[in-house]
Amino acid sequence: MSGAVQTGWAPSSDPATPAPARRGRRWLLVATVLWAVLLAGLAWMSVRDDPPTVREQRSVDEAAPVVDRAVGELARAAGAAGLLELGPVRVDAGCRVTPFADGAALRREVGVLAPAGTERSVLTGIADRLPATWRAGVGPGLDGPELRADAGDFVAVEGRPTGDGRLRLTVDTGCRPLGAGYHPKPATGAGPEATALTAALSALDRPTDAAPELVTAPCPDGALARTARSAAGSGPAAPDALAPLAGGTPLLDNPPVYAYRAGDVTVLAELGPDPARVAATVGCPG
Incomplete structure (x- = not known):
């Protein structure tokens, strides 16, 4: 008896190809978790150990000691005979740190004697006696010479004539989170x-x-x-x-x-x- 012979590929007798290996997926999951843990650890160490890189990372209460020390440095640099007064402390609320967060700015002032015609030389003398790390300098401003310096922690120092024989030196935190606010130690005793x-x-x-x-x-x-x-x-x-x-x-x-x-x-x-x-x-x- 004869019959037609069917041509083509013979059916495979091997078992079905297995699904994608689960071992590779498992290693990918482990690597992802380890990477997330590493990033979290680095972020925590940065917050704990690294200095702030923007003003918004320091609140007003954290910057307050820097402001107070800066006022003391300005008082020393002005000299006992040149210092006229320490201005009242001002905390101006209502500024915006971000579009979604309110903030405040701490500002202190120092009044210094500078008879007409001596404004630049007085400012230059003060700048020369400030800490070198402040990088203080005097340059032209809109209404005369201006002193500019950086007291650290994003606290700005400026000085300019008031036009009546005085200079006004300001120490300003700029807008930042209020935190616990500004609470100076009460001054006691009559000197x-x-x-x-x-x-x-x-x-x-x-x-x-x-x-x-x-x-x-x-x-x-x-x-x-x-x-x-x-x-x-x-x-x-x-x-x-x-x-x-x-x-x-x-x-x-x-x-x-x-x-x-x-x-x-x-x-x-x-x-x-x-x-x-x-x-x-x-x-x-x-």
């Missing part, structure tokens, strides 16, 4: 600045019983620069009333601003039509 302030208020026939506002800053040598400030009330007040306390040689007589030295204290009076303001300051040694 020579309080005595000089009382004498000035008495000479101006102003009340002396109200407690003055006390502002301090740590000097580099551990001492404290101190300003006692008081609103002297409204009504006319003539600088001539302070002339006897100045001994006839005021540091600054540019109405409505008047300043003089009383021993180790500098007294600054602003006697304009607004309520008069008097401040007495003891600077940093050296």
Whole structure:
């Protein structure tokens, strides 16, 4: 008997090809987990050990000691005879750190004597006496010479003339998270600045019983620069009333601003039509 012979491939008798190996998938999963753990560990070490790389990584309360020390450095650099006052502390809230997060900026000021024509030389002298790490320098600004420096931790220092025989030096954190806020140690005890302030208020026939506002800053040598400030009330007040306390040689007589030295204290009076303001300051040694 004959029959047709079928041509073509003979059916395979081998078992079916196995599914993709699970071993490769397992190793891929293990490698992914190890990589994630490594990245998490590196991130934690960076947060713990590395310095901040942007201002938003430091809150106001973390930057506050830097600001206070910077004010002390400026007070020392200005010299005891050149320092007029430590300005009041300002914390300005309401700025935006990011589109979704509120922030605040801490700002402190230092007033320095600079008679007309000496502004650049006074600023240059201050810049030369600041820490080298601040990279302080003086250059042209919109309204005269300007000092610029970096106190560290993204805290900026600037200085410029005010046009009335003074310079205003500012220390500013810029907008950043508020954190715990700014809570300076309360200044206690009455020093020579309080005595000089009382004498000035008495000479101006102003009340002396109200407690003055006390502002301090740590000097580099551990001492404290101190300003006692008081609103002297409204009504006319003539600088001539302070002339006897100045001994006839005021540091600054540019109405409505008047300043003089009383021993180790500098007294600054602003006697304009607004309520008069008097401040007495003891600077940093050296």
